[in-house]
Amino acid sequence: MGFLENKRALIIGVASNRSIAWGVADAMHKQGAELAFTYQNEKLQSRVEKLATATGSNIVLPCDVASDESITDLFSGLKQSWSDFDILVHSVAFAPKEELAGDFVENTTREGSRLAHEISSYSLTALAKAARPMLRENSSIMSLSYLGAVRSMPNYNVMGLAKASLEANIRYMAYAMGPSGVRVNGISAGPIRTLAAAGIGDFRKMLDHVEENAPLRKNVSIEEVGNAAAFLCSDLASGITGEITYVDAGYSTVGMSGY
Ligand code: NAD
Numbered sequence: 001m002g003f004l005e006n007k008r009a010l011i012i013g014v015a016s017n018r019s020i021a022w023g024v025a026d027a028m029h030k031q032g033a034e035l036a037f038t039y040q041n042e043k044l045q046s047r048v049e050k051l052a053t054a055t056g057s058n059i060v061l062p063c064d065v066a067s068d069e070s071i072t073d074l075f076s077g078l079k080q081s082w083s084d085f086d087i088l089v090h091s092v093a094f095a096p097k098e099e100l101a102g103d104f105v106e107n108t109t110r111e112g113s114r115l116a117h118e119i120s121s122y123s124l125t126a127l128a129k130a131a132r133p134m135l136r137e138n139s140s141i142m143s144l145s146y147l148g149a150v151r152s153m154p155n156y157n158v159m160g161l162a163k164a165s166l167e168a169n170i171r172y173m174a175y176a177m178g179p180s181g182v183r184v185n186g187i188s189a190g191p192i193r194t195l196a197a198a199g200i201g202d203f204r205k206m207l208d209h210v211e212e213n214a215p216l217r218k219n220v221s222i223e224e225v226g227n228a229a230a231f232l233c234s235d236l237a238s239g240i241t242g243e244i245t246y247v248d249a250g251y252s253t254v255g256m257s258g259y
Protein backbone atom coordinates (compact mmCIF):
# COMPACT_ATOMS: atom_id res chain seq x y z
CA MET A 1 0.00 0.00 0.00
CA GLY A 2 1.39 3.36 -1.01
CA PHE A 3 1.00 6.54 1.03
CA LEU A 4 -1.06 8.26 -1.70
CA GLU A 5 -3.83 5.64 -2.01
CA ASN A 6 -7.20 7.32 -2.70
CA LYS A 7 -5.52 10.61 -3.66
CA ARG A 8 -6.04 12.28 -7.03
CA ALA A 9 -3.25 14.49 -8.40
CA LEU A 10 -3.32 17.01 -11.24
CA ILE A 11 0.16 17.36 -12.79
CA ILE A 12 0.99 20.58 -14.65
CA GLY A 13 4.36 20.82 -16.44
CA VAL A 14 5.18 17.55 -18.18
CA ALA A 15 6.99 18.22 -21.46
CA SER A 16 9.06 15.02 -21.72
CA ASN A 17 10.11 11.94 -19.79
CA ARG A 18 12.97 14.04 -18.36
CA SER A 19 10.63 16.69 -16.92
CA ILE A 20 10.67 17.09 -13.14
CA ALA A 21 6.85 16.95 -13.35
CA TRP A 22 7.19 13.46 -14.86
CA GLY A 23 9.40 12.34 -11.95
CA VAL A 24 6.74 13.67 -9.57
CA ALA A 25 3.89 11.99 -11.48
CA ASP A 26 5.69 8.65 -11.60
CA ALA A 27 6.54 8.76 -7.88
CA MET A 28 2.96 9.69 -6.95
CA HIS A 29 1.60 6.92 -9.16
CA LYS A 30 3.92 4.40 -7.46
CA GLN A 31 2.47 5.50 -4.09
CA GLY A 32 -1.04 4.78 -5.32
CA ALA A 33 -2.25 8.18 -6.59
CA GLU A 34 -4.60 8.51 -9.53
CA LEU A 35 -3.34 11.13 -12.02
CA ALA A 36 -4.47 13.75 -14.51
CA PHE A 37 -2.13 15.76 -16.74
CA THR A 38 -2.03 18.99 -18.70
CA TYR A 39 0.03 20.00 -21.74
CA GLN A 40 1.03 23.51 -22.79
CA ASN A 41 0.40 23.23 -26.53
CA GLU A 42 -0.45 20.79 -29.34
CA LYS A 43 3.24 20.05 -29.95
CA LEU A 44 3.39 18.41 -26.53
CA GLN A 45 -0.05 16.76 -26.57
CA SER A 46 0.81 13.31 -27.94
CA ARG A 47 3.93 13.04 -25.78
CA VAL A 48 1.99 13.83 -22.62
CA GLU A 49 -0.81 11.45 -23.66
CA LYS A 50 1.70 8.58 -24.02
CA LEU A 51 3.26 9.30 -20.63
CA ALA A 52 -0.21 9.55 -19.03
CA THR A 53 -1.10 6.13 -20.44
CA ALA A 54 1.99 4.67 -18.76
CA THR A 55 0.53 5.70 -15.38
CA GLY A 56 -2.93 4.36 -16.23
CA SER A 57 -4.32 7.87 -16.74
CA ASN A 58 -6.53 8.94 -19.63
CA ILE A 59 -7.20 12.46 -18.31
CA VAL A 60 -5.06 14.79 -20.41
CA LEU A 61 -6.17 18.40 -20.88
CA PRO A 62 -4.64 21.52 -22.46
CA CYS A 63 -3.58 24.44 -20.27
CA ASP A 64 -1.55 27.53 -21.11
CA VAL A 65 -1.08 29.25 -17.76
CA ALA A 66 -0.66 32.61 -19.52
CA SER A 67 -4.41 32.59 -20.21
CA ASP A 68 -7.21 32.96 -17.63
CA GLU A 69 -9.63 31.36 -20.09
CA SER A 70 -7.36 28.35 -20.53
CA ILE A 71 -7.16 27.93 -16.73
CA THR A 72 -10.97 28.16 -16.39
CA ASP A 73 -11.42 25.62 -19.21
CA LEU A 74 -8.94 23.26 -17.55
CA PHE A 75 -11.02 22.92 -14.39
CA SER A 76 -14.35 22.71 -16.20
CA GLY A 77 -12.78 19.96 -18.35
CA LEU A 78 -11.37 18.19 -15.29
CA LYS A 79 -14.85 18.26 -13.67
CA GLN A 80 -16.04 15.91 -16.45
CA SER A 81 -13.80 13.23 -14.88
CA TRP A 82 -13.30 14.27 -11.26
CA SER A 83 -15.77 16.09 -8.99
CA ASP A 84 -12.89 16.89 -6.63
CA PHE A 85 -9.20 16.13 -6.12
CA ASP A 86 -6.32 16.26 -3.59
CA ILE A 87 -3.04 17.35 -5.16
CA LEU A 88 -2.03 20.14 -7.56
CA VAL A 89 1.53 19.99 -8.89
CA HIS A 90 2.87 23.16 -10.57
CA SER A 91 6.13 22.55 -12.41
CA VAL A 92 6.18 25.48 -14.82
CA ALA A 93 8.64 28.31 -15.47
CA PHE A 94 9.50 30.62 -18.33
CA ALA A 95 11.69 33.62 -19.09
CA PRO A 96 12.91 34.80 -22.51
CA LYS A 97 16.06 32.89 -23.38
CA GLU A 98 18.07 36.09 -24.09
CA GLU A 99 17.56 37.13 -20.46
CA LEU A 100 18.98 33.90 -19.03
CA ALA A 101 22.55 34.82 -19.89
CA GLY A 102 25.15 37.47 -19.25
CA ASP A 103 24.93 40.72 -17.32
CA PHE A 104 21.67 40.78 -15.30
CA VAL A 105 21.36 44.56 -15.23
CA GLU A 106 22.14 44.95 -18.94
CA ASN A 107 19.98 42.07 -20.22
CA THR A 108 16.82 42.31 -18.12
CA THR A 109 13.82 44.06 -19.72
CA ARG A 110 10.40 45.20 -18.48
CA GLU A 111 8.61 42.72 -20.75
CA GLY A 112 10.96 39.83 -19.83
CA SER A 113 10.41 40.51 -16.12
CA ARG A 114 6.65 40.66 -16.58
CA LEU A 115 6.59 37.34 -18.48
CA ALA A 116 8.94 35.55 -16.07
CA HIS A 117 6.93 36.60 -13.02
CA GLU A 118 3.57 35.91 -14.65
CA ILE A 119 4.38 32.41 -15.93
CA SER A 120 6.67 31.29 -13.11
CA SER A 121 4.96 32.77 -10.02
CA TYR A 122 1.53 34.34 -10.59
CA SER A 123 0.32 31.23 -12.42
CA LEU A 124 0.50 29.29 -9.15
CA THR A 125 -1.99 31.69 -7.54
CA ALA A 126 -4.20 31.71 -10.63
CA LEU A 127 -4.34 27.90 -10.73
CA ALA A 128 -5.01 27.68 -6.98
CA LYS A 129 -7.84 30.20 -7.24
CA ALA A 130 -9.50 28.17 -10.00
CA ALA A 131 -8.82 24.81 -8.30
CA ARG A 132 -10.01 25.90 -4.84
CA PRO A 133 -13.69 24.82 -5.19
CA MET A 134 -12.55 21.33 -6.24
CA LEU A 135 -9.88 20.78 -3.58
CA ARG A 136 -10.78 18.29 -0.86
CA GLU A 137 -9.96 18.58 2.86
CA ASN A 138 -6.30 17.59 3.52
CA SER A 139 -5.23 18.49 0.01
CA SER A 140 -1.93 19.91 -1.06
CA ILE A 141 -0.35 22.21 -3.64
CA MET A 142 3.29 22.04 -4.63
CA SER A 143 5.69 23.90 -6.92
CA LEU A 144 9.34 23.74 -7.96
CA SER A 145 11.95 26.35 -7.13
CA TYR A 146 15.68 26.80 -7.48
CA LEU A 147 18.53 28.16 -5.33
CA GLY A 148 18.69 31.21 -7.62
CA ALA A 149 15.66 32.47 -5.64
CA VAL A 150 17.81 33.17 -2.59
CA ARG A 151 21.38 33.46 -3.97
CA SER A 152 22.68 35.16 -7.10
CA MET A 153 23.65 32.51 -9.65
CA PRO A 154 25.43 33.07 -12.96
CA ASN A 155 22.98 33.54 -15.86
CA TYR A 156 19.82 32.65 -13.90
CA ASN A 157 19.13 36.38 -13.75
CA VAL A 158 15.45 37.41 -13.96
CA MET A 159 14.37 33.82 -13.21
CA GLY A 160 15.95 34.25 -9.77
CA LEU A 161 13.58 37.15 -9.07
CA ALA A 162 10.63 35.13 -10.35
CA LYS A 163 11.59 32.20 -8.08
CA ALA A 164 11.93 34.56 -5.09
CA SER A 165 8.38 35.68 -5.88
CA LEU A 166 7.26 32.05 -6.23
CA GLU A 167 8.67 31.18 -2.79
CA ALA A 168 6.88 34.16 -1.19
CA ASN A 169 3.75 33.13 -3.10
CA ILE A 170 3.97 29.67 -1.51
CA ARG A 171 4.07 31.23 1.98
CA TYR A 172 1.15 33.59 1.35
CA MET A 173 -0.92 30.85 -0.27
CA ALA A 174 -0.18 28.53 2.67
CA TYR A 175 -1.54 31.16 5.09
CA ALA A 176 -4.61 31.87 2.95
CA MET A 177 -5.53 28.26 2.25
CA GLY A 178 -4.49 26.59 5.52
CA PRO A 179 -7.91 27.22 7.15
CA SER A 180 -9.53 25.22 4.30
CA GLY A 181 -7.20 22.29 4.92
CA VAL A 182 -4.95 22.99 1.94
CA ARG A 183 -1.17 22.83 2.41
CA VAL A 184 1.19 24.66 0.03
CA ASN A 185 4.87 23.75 -0.27
CA GLY A 186 7.84 24.02 -2.59
CA ILE A 187 10.83 21.91 -3.49
CA SER A 188 14.05 23.68 -4.38
CA ALA A 189 15.70 21.18 -6.69
CA GLY A 190 19.34 20.98 -7.70
CA PRO A 191 20.18 21.37 -11.41
CA ILE A 192 18.79 18.60 -13.65
CA ARG A 193 19.17 18.27 -17.43
CA THR A 194 15.59 18.78 -18.68
CA LEU A 195 14.21 20.65 -21.71
CA ALA A 196 14.23 23.82 -19.60
CA ALA A 197 17.97 23.31 -19.09
CA ALA A 198 18.70 22.52 -22.74
CA GLY A 199 20.76 25.18 -24.40
CA ILE A 200 21.63 26.92 -21.14
CA GLY A 201 25.31 27.82 -21.52
CA ASP A 202 27.67 26.05 -19.09
CA PHE A 203 24.98 23.71 -17.72
CA ARG A 204 27.54 20.87 -17.75
CA LYS A 205 29.80 23.06 -15.64
CA MET A 206 27.02 23.59 -13.08
CA LEU A 207 26.32 19.84 -12.86
CA ASP A 208 30.05 19.10 -12.42
CA HIS A 209 30.35 21.81 -9.74
CA VAL A 210 27.49 20.29 -7.73
CA GLU A 211 28.91 16.78 -8.12
CA GLU A 212 32.27 17.97 -6.78
CA ASN A 213 30.97 20.12 -3.91
CA ALA A 214 27.62 18.87 -2.64
CA PRO A 215 27.79 16.79 0.57
CA LEU A 216 26.40 13.77 -1.30
CA ARG A 217 28.89 14.35 -4.21
CA LYS A 218 26.23 13.81 -6.86
CA ASN A 219 23.44 15.50 -8.79
CA VAL A 220 19.84 14.74 -7.93
CA SER A 221 17.46 12.85 -10.22
CA ILE A 222 13.83 13.50 -11.10
CA GLU A 223 13.04 10.32 -9.11
CA GLU A 224 14.55 11.86 -5.96
CA VAL A 225 12.61 15.10 -6.44
CA GLY A 226 9.48 13.06 -7.21
CA ASN A 227 9.75 11.00 -4.02
CA ALA A 228 10.11 14.15 -1.88
CA ALA A 229 7.11 15.70 -3.67
CA ALA A 230 5.04 12.55 -3.07
CA PHE A 231 5.89 12.74 0.65
CA LEU A 232 5.09 16.48 0.91
CA CYS A 233 1.70 15.97 -0.78
CA SER A 234 0.81 12.97 1.37
CA ASP A 235 -0.82 12.83 4.81
CA LEU A 236 2.64 11.90 6.18
CA ALA A 237 3.43 15.63 5.82
CA SER A 238 0.18 16.85 7.43
CA GLY A 239 2.13 19.26 9.67
CA ILE A 240 4.17 20.88 6.88
CA THR A 241 3.03 23.95 4.94
CA GLY A 242 4.55 27.15 3.58
CA GLU A 243 7.91 25.39 3.46
CA ILE A 244 10.64 25.14 0.83
CA THR A 245 12.38 21.74 1.02
CA TYR A 246 15.80 21.48 -0.63
CA VAL A 247 16.32 18.36 -2.74
CA ASP A 248 19.81 19.23 -3.93
CA ALA A 249 22.21 16.62 -2.48
CA GLY A 250 22.86 19.17 0.29
CA TYR A 251 24.53 21.69 -2.03
CA SER A 252 22.85 24.76 -0.49
CA THR A 253 24.12 23.90 3.01
CA VAL A 254 27.82 24.12 2.17
CA GLY A 255 29.63 27.27 3.27
CA MET A 256 33.02 26.68 1.71
CA SER A 257 33.29 24.82 -1.55
CA GLY A 258 36.44 23.17 -2.92
CA TYR A 259 38.23 22.76 0.43
P1 NAD B 1 10.62 21.16 -18.45
O1 NAD B 1 10.96 21.94 -19.66
O2 NAD B 1 10.51 19.69 -18.57
O3 NAD B 1 9.28 21.72 -17.78
C1 NAD B 1 8.89 23.06 -17.85
C2 NAD B 1 7.41 23.05 -18.15
O4 NAD B 1 6.88 24.37 -18.13
C3 NAD B 1 7.10 22.46 -19.53
O5 NAD B 1 6.25 21.36 -19.39
C4 NAD B 1 6.40 23.60 -20.24
O6 NAD B 1 5.39 23.15 -21.11
C5 NAD B 1 5.83 24.35 -19.06
N1 NAD B 1 5.40 25.72 -19.40
C6 NAD B 1 6.15 26.81 -19.74
N2 NAD B 1 5.36 27.85 -20.06
C7 NAD B 1 4.07 27.42 -19.88
C8 NAD B 1 2.78 28.01 -20.06
N3 NAD B 1 2.65 29.28 -20.50
N4 NAD B 1 1.68 27.26 -19.79
C9 NAD B 1 1.78 25.98 -19.37
N5 NAD B 1 2.97 25.36 -19.20
C10 NAD B 1 4.09 26.07 -19.45
O7 NAD B 1 11.74 21.57 -17.35
P2 NAD B 1 11.86 21.24 -15.80
O8 NAD B 1 13.29 21.45 -15.49
O9 NAD B 1 11.21 19.98 -15.48
O10 NAD B 1 11.08 22.47 -15.13
C11 NAD B 1 10.00 22.28 -14.24
C12 NAD B 1 10.12 23.20 -13.04
O11 NAD B 1 11.26 22.83 -12.27
C13 NAD B 1 10.28 24.68 -13.36
O12 NAD B 1 9.56 25.46 -12.44
C14 NAD B 1 11.76 24.89 -13.13
O13 NAD B 1 12.04 26.24 -12.81
C15 NAD B 1 11.98 23.98 -11.95
N6 NAD B 1 13.37 23.63 -11.66
C16 NAD B 1 14.16 23.07 -12.62
C17 NAD B 1 15.47 22.72 -12.33
C18 NAD B 1 16.38 22.14 -13.38
O14 NAD B 1 17.59 22.22 -13.21
N7 NAD B 1 15.87 21.51 -14.42
C19 NAD B 1 15.96 22.93 -11.04
C20 NAD B 1 15.12 23.50 -10.07
C21 NAD B 1 13.83 23.84 -10.40
Ligand code: 0WE
Pocket residue numbers: 093094095096097100145146153154155156157159191192195196197198200206
Ligand atom coordinates in the same frame (compact mmCIF):
# COMPACT_ATOMS: atom_id res chain seq x y z
O1 0WE C 1 14.25 27.18 -13.64
C1 0WE C 1 15.04 26.70 -14.42
C2 0WE C 1 14.89 26.92 -15.91
C3 0WE C 1 13.72 27.76 -16.25
C4 0WE C 1 13.68 28.27 -17.66
C5 0WE C 1 14.37 27.72 -18.73
C6 0WE C 1 14.24 28.26 -20.01
C7 0WE C 1 15.01 27.74 -21.18
C8 0WE C 1 14.29 28.03 -22.48
C9 0WE C 1 12.89 29.37 -17.89
N1 0WE C 1 12.76 29.90 -19.12
C10 0WE C 1 13.41 29.37 -20.16
N2 0WE C 1 13.24 29.96 -21.39
C11 0WE C 1 13.68 29.39 -22.53
O2 0WE C 1 13.54 29.98 -23.63
N3 0WE C 1 16.11 25.97 -13.92
C12 0WE C 1 16.31 25.92 -12.48
C13 0WE C 1 17.12 25.31 -14.77
C14 0WE C 1 18.22 26.30 -15.00
O3 0WE C 1 18.09 27.26 -15.93
C15 0WE C 1 19.21 28.06 -15.83
C16 0WE C 1 20.04 27.58 -14.82
C17 0WE C 1 19.40 26.44 -14.27
C18 0WE C 1 19.88 25.62 -13.13
C19 0WE C 1 19.55 29.19 -16.56
C20 0WE C 1 20.75 29.83 -16.27
C21 0WE C 1 21.58 29.36 -15.27
C22 0WE C 1 21.23 28.24 -14.53
